[in-house]
Amino acid sequence: MLSQCMSLERVGEPLRLKSRELRPPGPGQVLLRVRACAVCRTDLHLVDGELPDLRLPIVPGHEIVGEVIETGAGVDLARGVRLGVPWLGAACGTCGFCRSELENLCDSARFTGFQIDGGYAEHVLADARFCFPLPDAFDDLHAAPLLCAGVIGYRCLRMAGDAKRIGVYGFGAAAHIIAQVARWQGREIYAFSRPGDEAAQQFARECGAHWAGGSDATPPQLLDAALIFAPVGDLVPIALGAIRKAGVVVCGGIHMSDIPAFRYSLLWGERVVRSVANLTRRDVREFMELAPRVPVRTEVEAFALANANVALARLRTGQLKGAAVLVP
Numbered sequence: 056m057l058s059q060c061m062s063l064e065r066v067g068e069p070l071r072l073k074s075r076e077l078r079p080p081g082p083g084q085v086l087l088r089v090r091a092c093a094v095c096r097t098d099l100h101l102v103d104g105e106l107p108d109l110r111l112p113i114v115p116g117h118e119i120v121g122e123v124i125e126t127g128a129g130v131d132l133a134r135g136v137r138l139g140v141p142w143l144g145a146a147c148g149t150c151g152f153c154r155s156e157l158e159n160l161c162d163s164a165r166f167t168g169f170q171i172d173g174g175y176a177e178h179v180l181a182d183a184r185f186c187f188p189l190p191d192a193f194d195d196l197h198a199a200p201l202l203c204a205g206v207i208g209y210r211c212l213r214m215a216g217d218a219k220r221i222g223v224y225g226f227g228a229a230a231h232i233i234a235q236v237a238r239w240q241g242r243e244i245y246a247f248s249r250p251g252d253e254a255a256q257q258f259a260r261e262c263g264a265h266w267a268g269g270s271d272a273t274p275p276q277l278l279d280a281a282l283i284f285a286p287v288g289d290l291v292p293i294a295l296g297a298i299r300k301a302g303v304v305v306c307g308g309i310h311m312s313d314i315p316a317f318r319y320s321l322l323w324g325e326r327v328v329r330s331v332a333n334l335t336r337r338d339v340r341e342f343m344e345l346a347p348r349v350p351v352r353t354e355v356e357a358f359a360l361a362n363a364n365v366a367l368a369r370l371r372t373g374q375l376k377g378a379a380v381l382v383p
């Protein structure tokens with residue numbers, strides 16, 4: 056049977072609509088019919104050739120909602136079961152990182168829509184150990200952004216510890232989810248967007264932000280932590296300047312422009328800068344349990360699979376409110 060996908064053939068070129076022959080699932084694998092796949096900023100970095108060790112062609116997409124249509128040997132899942140497939144697509148299971156619930160750092164980890172063909176497609180093959188049940192309260196379209204924006208945002212929030220006042224730089228898909236979770240947990244979100252981007256600031260307030268302003272503005276009080284979702288290294292010293300002593304700046308993106316040199320006094324006082332890499336299965340399980348309790352509301356815009364390039368262009372220019380979701 057032939058199945059359609061949007062494939063990246065060469066860096067910097069638009070994705071191409073292709074037909075490919077479906078392979079049956081191998082041992083431990085599951086074949087899913089894709090019901091929805093959200094578009095992530097990482098997909099832009101992929102298309103732009105900003106991620107190392109890219110092997111082409113590749114089908115992007117790592118926020119996949121699909122239903123089981125066939126299983127390989129050793130997989131006990133019924134046809135029709137709905138599953139989510141996130142960015143972390145495989146890990147060795149035996150290294151020190153894997154054995155300490157840090158499979159996100161496994162040297163042999165492989166990633167969906169990067170090293171494994173992803174969800175910009177009618178069908179996808181996935182490792183059943185990295186597929187997850189999704190909460191019933193979310194339909195396919197609204198569940199898709201939970202899988203990366205939600206889960207990685209949640210991991211960033213975890214790294215902020217018990218911070219009460221949290222700055223968020225870049226108010227897109229991840230921030231709009233995490234702002235709701237943080238407020239539900241009794242924390243305050245201070246949202247920073249591009250200076251003058253009134254629409255983003257208004258959106259942040261609608262998502263429960265306590266305060267919203269431009270990244271050049273000074274927040275009304277010192278913050279306990281800052282999460283940076285925008286891929287802009289200049290924001291690191293800015294965020295350091297906005298947090299109190301012993302506060303943490305969490306860089307949530309997979310790629311960031313260079314961080315400019317800054318004076319030591321910004322880091323002094325036991326301030327911490329750290330990154331968040333990928334996600335663990337524990338993050339997915341915890342977040343999927345949490346999301347319906349908040350309940351998280353995801354703002355989505357649907358695009359046909361063949362319009363994936365349009366969705367990417369809209370994300371690039373900041374014209375999306377919430378997350379773009381492809382519906383095959």
Ligand SMILES: [Zn+2]
Pocket residue numbers: 095096097117142203204
């Ligand atoms: Zn992502």
Ligand SMILES: [Zn+2]
Pocket residue numbers: 146147148149150151152153158161162163164
């Ligand atoms: Zn490992």
